[in-house]
Amino acid sequence: MTPTPVAAPLELPCGTTLKNRLVKSSTSEGLATPSGGPSNQHLDLYRRWAHGGSGLVVTGGVMVDSEHRGEPGSVVVTDDRHLDMLRSWATAGTVNDTHLWMQLNHPGKQSPRSMNKYPVAPSAVPMAGRIGRYFADPRELTISDIDLIVWRFAYTALIARETGFTGVQIQAGHGYLINQFLSPADNLRTDEYGGDLEGRMRLLVEVYRAVRKKVGDDFPVSVRINASDGVPGGFGEEESLQVAQKLAELGVDVIEVSGGTYATPLMLGDEVDATGDTGEIFFGDQARRVREAVDVPVLVTGGFRCASDVEKGLEDGLGDLIGMARPMVLIPELANDIIVHGDRERVRLPRLTTHIESLDEHSESLVGISWYEMQMDRITDGRAIGGDGLAALWFAAKRHGVRAMFPRR
Template identity: 40%
Template sequence: MVKLQDQLKIRANTFKNRIIKASMSEALANDLGQPNADHIGLYEVWAKGGLGCAIAGNVMVDARAKNEPGVVVLENERDMARLKQWADVGKRYGMIQLLQLSHPGRQCPRGLNRETVAPSAVAFSSALSTTFATPRALTETEILDIIRRFGESARLAKLAGFEGIQLHGAHGYLISQFLSPLTNIRQDQWGGNIENRMRFLLEIYHEVRKQTGDDFIIAVKLNSADFQRGGFSEHDAIEVAKAISAAGIDFIEISGGTYEAPAMAGAKAEKRKQSSIAREAYFLEFAELIRGQVSCPLMVTGGFRTVKGMNDALASGACDFIGIARPFAVEPQLANQLLSGQDVKYAVKPIKTGIALIDKMAIMEIIWYAAQFKTIARGRQPNPHLSPLKVLFHYARRNIGTVISGQLNSRKASA
């Protein structure tokens, strides 16, 4: 019977246990997207804490397309020395590290980049249209360039010493936008039926494999659904999982939702079926649904809080890895705690400021945790009771210049 302590070998790499720190946006980089000592400090704390694997969050493949301030950009060898230091942290403590490669597509706040691009020029819902501009549809030449960029970023990650990468195909980012019929209304080979809509993801996988070879881990994060009427459905997700598994993907992380319909924040999390609550994990039932249809390992993230719930999920065969994200922001030694039989101490609750517009966007689910990451990286203890309003104030003061500069550049470009 599989348990948290058990090893698992994928290609040339052995995961020392089944606990994976799922990706979260660290927001620690400078305006140029460069990693720094904070990244190394943060991941060293987690590595010392017993993690089998850590997935870094939202590393951009194009400096012109950032989803938020503070993300790392990996498109050339500019920061190779620092990246090698970061990768070495995992090797010293036996923790496998994957960089999550991402392109945000339309999910870029107004003013952050010169323009936003997407499969199609589909506007956001009225509630978010003031925050996110209507994107420009990508040309086929641009699509092929982005595919190449994913491959190049993966090659650089391998050069730095990381054991692999994860393709971010969930949460409404660009790969997810291609997969959804709501955001992909193209009439060419990249749109239409699910076979065409998944072409972008499959071409990225093949490009990454070509540039990194057979000993490099390539994982993917996929939505089980995007929870929007007429959008990416469970049936679509099953077809994509089968195709990417057949292509050779090393493991699939199952998630769900988009900015417009977050799956693991606020009301969505609170309205789960009682059966799901009892088993803890948000997406375990979907994992069971596709378990017999894919040959690769599965990772389920979201909702796990007890050792029993995690071991039961592994023993059931529904998943092979337990993904945990937000608890690591307030319990950096969590992996060792779980391996010794201690449950998660702090219940994760929606981060609310009391400001309706801010809370509806769920932006605090990113920046509150990023504030904790900086604290951990600098050798201090995180504060589970940190005021969301205080975090929002400091975030706005620190990033207002970036946003204003981006708005001015956008106006110049369109003049």
């Protein structure tokens, strides 16, 4: 019996096979221990997602430098102190023939002032937009700094393989450090890491090559890139296409297409309606262009809410893999609902509010992040999804302290 498109397996260039086309895309969990290690809650959460039916689950961003963290509660892997818990995490997240890939990340200047008073970036360009006041001005990285960052990505990738993760994803989108190097608005360097696109993508190329050398040719390595940063004069669709073609040439296994930064959060879509949904797929047109231009699998994430969305995305050639993030927080078994039952009921993301205007001004960068972290916490001990915006802020303050009360994105 021929499987439906979403249930069909996919063989990657490295020889690994994913059991189906659904991906639980990366979502920041906020569940790490104070020392930056995975917690028992990670095991419970990822075991639940693995049983939920996705062929692939990608972790929240794992920081490759303990001095530079994107937000509170992030896992940090810079040495061998958490090996046992990393193994347990990998074991929990790979049940049910599920692949678990560790996302590798360095935030660059997207590290809030409440966590990092001395952020770094390709150039000393401050964070833009209304959230800029919550971020310290960055220091420009030296060549030796860059060399160390490349090594850190590769080292963390090696730890991922050795502890049982079945792949890694390099975060080169969403305004984090590698994306900052790609953007002509953020990267004003005149050395070999700046200037034209070849120079601006040098860090990404070096990180990919260093990671590949450490993990070998038979281990999946994915890269997430932006379709666009949404910033005038920034990284846009034509350069995104060229970067994708370069990655395919280098031998990447999956290219995930997303978009936006902390200042321009395109990854959250357009203004939602009263039900908390737009009904539109984000980045679909650019993902299709990338897929037509490269000979490696493309993953597209954003706006998929039910079986018909997923089927249409595959049939229309938007991607070889379809990713969901927040919908799978609300319904951890959503992949099974789609693959086994063909569920047509759309997952509605809630419109979040505290009913306090000064707080709702930062409804996504403060309330939204905290609310979804609260739901992941609830999943780990079997509680139902629930709670309003104020409850989410109280949860974040208890877990992360006062720094959680400032916008993080």
